[in-house]
Amino acid sequence: MNEKVKKILIDFSAYLFLVIFTSLTIYPVLNVVSISLRPADKLLSTSLSIIPEGATLSSYISLFTETPFLRWLLNSTLISLAVMITGVTLASTAGYALSRFKFFGKKAVMIGILITQMFPATMLLLPLYIMLIKLKLLNSYLGVIIVYTSTALPFCVWQMKGYYDTIPVSLEEAARIDGCNQFQAFYKVVFPLALPALVITALFSFMSSWAEYVVAAQILQEPELYTLAIGLKQFESSMATQWGLYAAGSLFVSIPAVLLFLILSRYLISGLTLGSVKG
Template sequence: MSEYSQNKTIIERIIDYYVRNVSRDNQKRAWKWTFRFFVLATIVTIGFPTYVMLKSAFQPEVTLFSNTFHWIPPAVTLENFRELFSGTNFWTFYLNSIIAALGTMIISVTGATLAGYALTRFSFPGKKRLAQSVLFSYMFPPLLLALPMFMIWRDFGLINSFPGIILAHSARSLPFDIWLMWKFFQTVPISYEESAWVYGAGRIRAMRDVAIPMALPGIVAVSIFSFAISWSDFTLANLLLTQEGMKTLPIGMIGFIEQQAVNWGLIMTASVMMAIPAFLLVYFLQSYLLRGFSVGGLG
């Protein structure tokens, strides 16, 4: 018998012994604890950088690079927050980011809802191919689109303006948003709208009163996704927003990197403040988000 066959026979014997001698309850318990281990490992992997960010934000800068790692900071201070709020243009950057993210959210939700409804309810040649090509356009990285977008935006006078950055972020977010709403409207039975038509409602009213409320989880998922795209964008904002008063928070944080040093205290503090809106948005709307992504084929 070859060495490969011997190894295979040994493995088969181990599996057969496990199946015959280990009860089904013990097998389920083993798989359960294995699953818990991987979940815990994932939480630790994701949570540790967040913990370091929070700890560094409340820690004096002189102790950030101590040779000894402390799980609890030896000293806690709010000096980083005072310097961030009073010594930088943080609130200007923060307000600009909020305006850009909310504007992107409004345009993306409106455009994706109308386009997703039209792709689901109307028939025209090449509809399925059009829907698939919309998602394909999302695969292009922002860096590839940045230069052509800059040239077009410059010709239309949209550089250093809220309409310009909102349209840029919407163009980046809309392909996936349209595909998600197209998938979600497919789960809304058209018979409900037909019942509304029987009672005298037009298509627009049936869409507003019947289809859109039933597609609310998908709309919430699109809202969160488009908000995140705009809130965390660096590439397009760095190219389209050059004036100090128009910069968003990811671009404004570059100013905390000095020529000879990096102000890690300010960077970590700004990162904490930047994470708060996204965390609250996802936390309060997480049930809609999970349902919307599961319908879209991501769950």
């Protein structure tokens, strides 16, 4: 077997694997689309067709006209954007301080941040819940924003610190010689170069709060404060589940995440690799 034929077989095998893997990944999503289009009397159909017989948009119409879905969407958007902005602001500055400055307890802080990443938010829920009660922030936007930000920050700070380590200090020294102070050197020189890591931080902060359910369900108790994850849970009951509304709502919840990944995809590879090789 010559090299050309061998290369063709290798390429064919790789593309075949990707097609099969992609099909297995996409089919569940297409199945959700199918459920959202089914008439009410055919929600439990065993048909494998993507477009069901008698397809209708009634679930989508009911989602926006008969449920507070838009309110849930607004709540999730406000909370996720607040977490994203706060996470980027705190992680970019804290990561820079850990990367560039030497101070007492720096090593302990870094170890503490690394250890914190090992604990999921659900393990920290009880102490955070007690703190929110004492601060009178339970059942409020600010309370859930604080919890989401605090659980996302350890990864974000470590990510930003690692990326700043890859940026030569000589660039800041040159800026200082040209008359910039420390903050100006950071804002005008380092900050723009750290854009890929900032994108990763923003994306992680946003996604950690966008569709989260467990923490939000414990903190937000008023229906007008419900996020999308809690709201969609209302379509499920012990007697019956409104699968059409559930499927339609799930598709709309996934759209912002997909769009963000598509828009920011060109930054993802460099942001994840450069920020993790040097620490």
